[in-house]
Amino acid sequence: MRARLEPIGLVIRNVQLRRLQLAWAASSLGSCAYLIAIMVVAFRSGGAGSVGLLMLIRMGAAAVAAAPLSALADRYPRRHVMALSDVARAALTAGLAVFTQIDAPIETIYALAAAVAIVATVFRPAQAAITPSLAATPEELTAANAVAGTIESTSIFLGPGIGGLVLAVSGSVAVLVVCLAAFLWSALLAWSVDEPARADAAAEAEGASTSTLEGFRTLARSRALLAVTITYGAQAMVAGALGVFAVVLAIDVLHMGNPGVGYLDCAFGVGGILGGFASFGLAGAPRLAAAFTAGVLAWGVGVALLGVTATTVFILVLLAGVGVGNTVVDVAAMTLLQRSADDAVLGRVFGVIETVLLASMGLGSILAPLAIKAVGVRAALIGTGLILPVVVLVFSRSIAALDRPGPEVAERAELLRANAIFRPLADAALETLARALAPEQAAAGAEVVRQGEQGDRIYLVTAGELDVTVDGRPGGRLGRGDVFGEIALLRDVPRTATVRAVTDAELLTLGRDEFLSAVTGHPASAAEADMVVATRLAALRPGVVQA
DSSP states (O other): OHHHHHHHHHHHHSHHHHHHHHHHHHHHHHHHHHHHHHHHHHHHHHHHHHHHHHHHHHHHHHHHHHHHHTTHHHHSOHHHHHHHHHHHHHHHHHHHHHHHHTTOOHHHHHHHHHHHHHHHTTHHHHHHHHHHHHOSSHHHHHHHHHHHHHHHHHHHHHHHHHHHHHHHHHOHHHHHHHHHHHHHHHHHHHHTSOOOOOTTHHHHHHOOTTGGGHHHHHHHHOHHHHHHHHHHHHHHHHHHHHHHHHHHIIIIISOOOHHHHHHHHHHHHHHHHHHHHHHGGGTTOSOHHHHHHHHHHHHHHHHHHHTTOOOHHHHHHHHHHHHHHHHHHHHHHHHHHHHHSOGGGHHHHHHHHHHHHHHHHHHHHHHHHHHHHHHOHHHHHHHHHHHHHHHHHHHHHHHHGGGSOOHHHHHHHHHHHTSTTTTTSOHHHHHHHHHHOEEEEEOTTOEEEOTTSOOOEEEEEEESOEEEEETTEEEEEEOTTOEESHHHHHTTOOOSSEEEESSOEEEEEEEHHHHHHHHHTSHHHHHHHHHHHHHHHTOOSTTOOOO
């Protein structure tokens, strides 16, 4: 259990990730409680039909707005985008509270609810896009996504309960006021996140009119990412259908009455929370694509099995299992996209994903009643569930490619692994560093680093030879696989040697932040680094490399 919960410690100890997760918790709880309030307002105005129309308007508005608005997360500081989304939601929620209090026409409630849904669409893409820059290691990134998934599942479980309790005691207006406070608290936390500066932000701010399409282009250019998107969308469609099936199962099949719908939703929510704890085991796991496909299969098989049983306990267990799969799918998909897409377009990529998920869920909720009418609820459940194994079968090979680094990345990772400092790192961490390496050429006679200068990167030699001098004395020769420049970064001192190319040389460079985060964040790697530095600094004499 201690090993299973260690990823939570990684997130808690990282101040910026902790603030981000708390902001997400407040935002998510506020959103779930808010839905209870506006659905009650709509129901009192026009019954179930009014509630259905309200949800259709919300989902439609969000699906249309998500992709275009997500460009904001790539043009401006992402913490600001999150905070302003919260502030806008708080202001609109205040308007909803006022108009609810004065019994304004339901059309006004619809319009404000649509506006809330629109401004909310930029929060999640910005949050997903900022997370990789705050995580020091691949393990922290996956752990952060696992915590976020657990928070979301817990909010789905607790949010309606909190909203229902406040509703019972003080009414809809009070629920909206509580949600307003939650959004403002989330905005304060999001604004306080210390976001690393992005070099491309200024260029993106000038943005061409077609810049919002980059999210679509990024996904379309990669067969693997496109396969993940389509599979994720299929799972969301089945999720939308399951919302309808749950009502029919509770009332017509299990004869549990209206409260039964809540019991089934509760089972799914509990499964989601358990799935969050299960997904902590993905931190540092090299096979996230396999976890993603396994989670999608759990969804499909679980939903299909709902159609072959009428036992209440078995159905509750199946729904809990589907909930587990749901969180695993979310965590794995989020991490795969974060580590595979360019940070410059990451906000737009998640905006596209948001649009795909919302549209797919809406489609599933529309198709489910038609399927039930055509073949009955049991056959509809079986057929809907079996969609996902078919989709996985079609796209599994493309998705699995995300677990296999390309030849260039694999070669670079092997070069890193050959060095004592990097050898203790997990495969996923080495592959992340390999992707971050930037190529650099050094002509024969060129000085790569000079003794006494400040260092901002390390160098990995891939071809050629370089000479090292310390205070003008020969200090050794470097060739393929050798690393230099690490002492200046690890000890925060000026360069301790000069390195000059003897022949034309090919190098790979790794920036200070990426290097220090990877090495100092891993105890075994940090110990190896200390040993290397201590050995090299122990004697400044010819034959000892000091860079």
